[in-house]
Amino acid sequence: MKDIVYFDAAASFLKPESVITTEVDFLKNRYANAGRGVCARAGAVDEMVAAVRRRVADFINADSRQIVFTANATDGLNRIVNIIARRFDIAGFSVAVSDLDHHSARLPWAEMLDMGKIRKIEKCELDENFNIKIDSVPKSDVLVITAMSNVLGVSQDVAAICRAARKKNPNVITVVDATQYIVHHKIDVKKWDCDFLVASGHKIGADTGVGILYIRDADKYMPDKLGGGMVLRIDGDMAIWNNSPDRFEAGTLPLTQICGLSVAIDELESHRPDLKLIKYMYDELKKNPRIKILSSRDAALMTFVVDNMHPLDVGAMLGANNICVRVGNMCASWVHRVLGIDGSIRVSVGPWNTRQDADKFLSVMNKIVK
Numbered sequence: 001m002k003d004i005v006y007f008d009a010a011a012s013f014l015k016p017e018s019v020i021t022t023e024v025d026f027l028k029n030r031y032a033n034a035g036r037g038v039c040a041r042a043g044a045v046d047e048m049v050a051a052v053r054r055r056v057a058d059f060i061n062a063d064s065r066q067i068v069f070t071a072n073a074t075d076g077l078n079r080i081v082n083i084i085a086r087r088f089d090i091a092g093f094s095v096a097v098s099d100l101d102h103h104s105a106r107l108p109w110a111e112m113l114d115m116g117k118i119r120k121i122e123k124c125e126l127d128e129n130f131n132i133k134i135d136s137v138p139k140s141d142v143l144v145i146t147a148m149s150n151v152l153g154v155s156q157d158v159a160a161i162c163r164a165a166r167k168k169n170p171n172v173i174t175v176v177d178a179t180q181y182i183v184h185h186k187i188d189v190k191k192w193d194c195d196f197l198v199a200s201g202h203k204i205g206a207d208t209g210v211g212i213l214y215i216r217d218a219d220k221y222m223p224d225k226l227g228g229g230m231v232l233r234i235d236g237d238m239a240i241w242n243n244s245p246d247r248f249e250a251g252t253l254p255l256t257q258i259c260g261l262s263v264a265i266d267e268l269e270s271h272r273p274d275l276k277l278i279k280y281m282y283d284e285l286k287k288n289p290r291i292k293i294l295s296s297r298d299a300a301l302m303t304f305v306v307d308n309m310h311p312l313d314v315g316a317m318l319g320a321n322n323i324c325v326r327v328g329n330m331c332a333s334w335v336h337r338v339l340g341i342d343g344s345i346r347v348s349v350g351p352w353n354t355r356q357d358a359d360k361f362l363s364v365m366n367k368i369v370k
């Protein structure tokens, strides 16, 4: 499918050849389980997992012991709720969210509220550019920050938001959804001074099935999943847990996907998506009076609606011309509600995209939207 223009990197990245060959080689020649064997082959898999963990830690300026492998960002965001709930009595908790949040970041807390397990959910105010208003960050016990909106591509000043929240409550627990941000920017969790952070492997060129969860004070939290690989010893019916990260990694890890993850990070660090393409398409699309672009020119992606055309129809017509984009609410209903619409069309680029891809998209758009 060589003539496909894949403008849907923000939904899932295409996989660099080096990730594919690394995973194939692992499956064919090096496969064994981790943390359970004493033979050299199993030991090599343990070392591989440890090396990838170090690579991930280095990628976000964390310590290896703070990095937990999950299934994806959604898994991490759901687990954070349970991990916090096991350590604290959350009945009186107020949780601050924002309308930029992906469903995965906010619904687990909304469900807690619905079940009467937390006291309230408050919202961070947004300014006219969809930045979280730092001066009015609410006082809360937990603050969820979407570092980059998957609809508008706006990056937040996470360090300043965490600082503002901590001024209001020194014990606030800050949770950063870095799923989109990590694609375009270097992350330094120490500078951000956040408590939790999540990302998805498949959105940075790794395989599906592996996610990254950073927990600052990992050993202070109790495991949320129990099973093999996380027990130090059994005392009667009870267990003494391993330290982090093992205590958060019950069961067999997604080893093949972990193997590809460090290669994907190497690739991403040397070839970030070229956002000049977004600016180019923005400038060209803006000339069409029937198209309303919702994102800003310097955003990491471009989202728009077309006058008198349903986003699904636009997506289907682009698809019929071999151009893949994302349409709909993008699992971010709240920001669409703020914008007064049900859905939109999103163009996002990866390192594989070229100026020719942009020109093909623009020429098809010119035919569809006269």
Ligand SMILES: Cc1ncc(COP(=O)(O)O)c(C=O)c1O
Binding pocket: 010, 011, 072, 073, 074, 075, 102, 104, 105, 146, 148, 149, 150, 177, 179, 180, 200, 202, 331
């Ligand atoms: C900002 C943001 N958070 C979380 C997610 C969920 O990611 P995943 O489906 O990989 O769990 C997405 C996916 O689009 C996202 O864009």
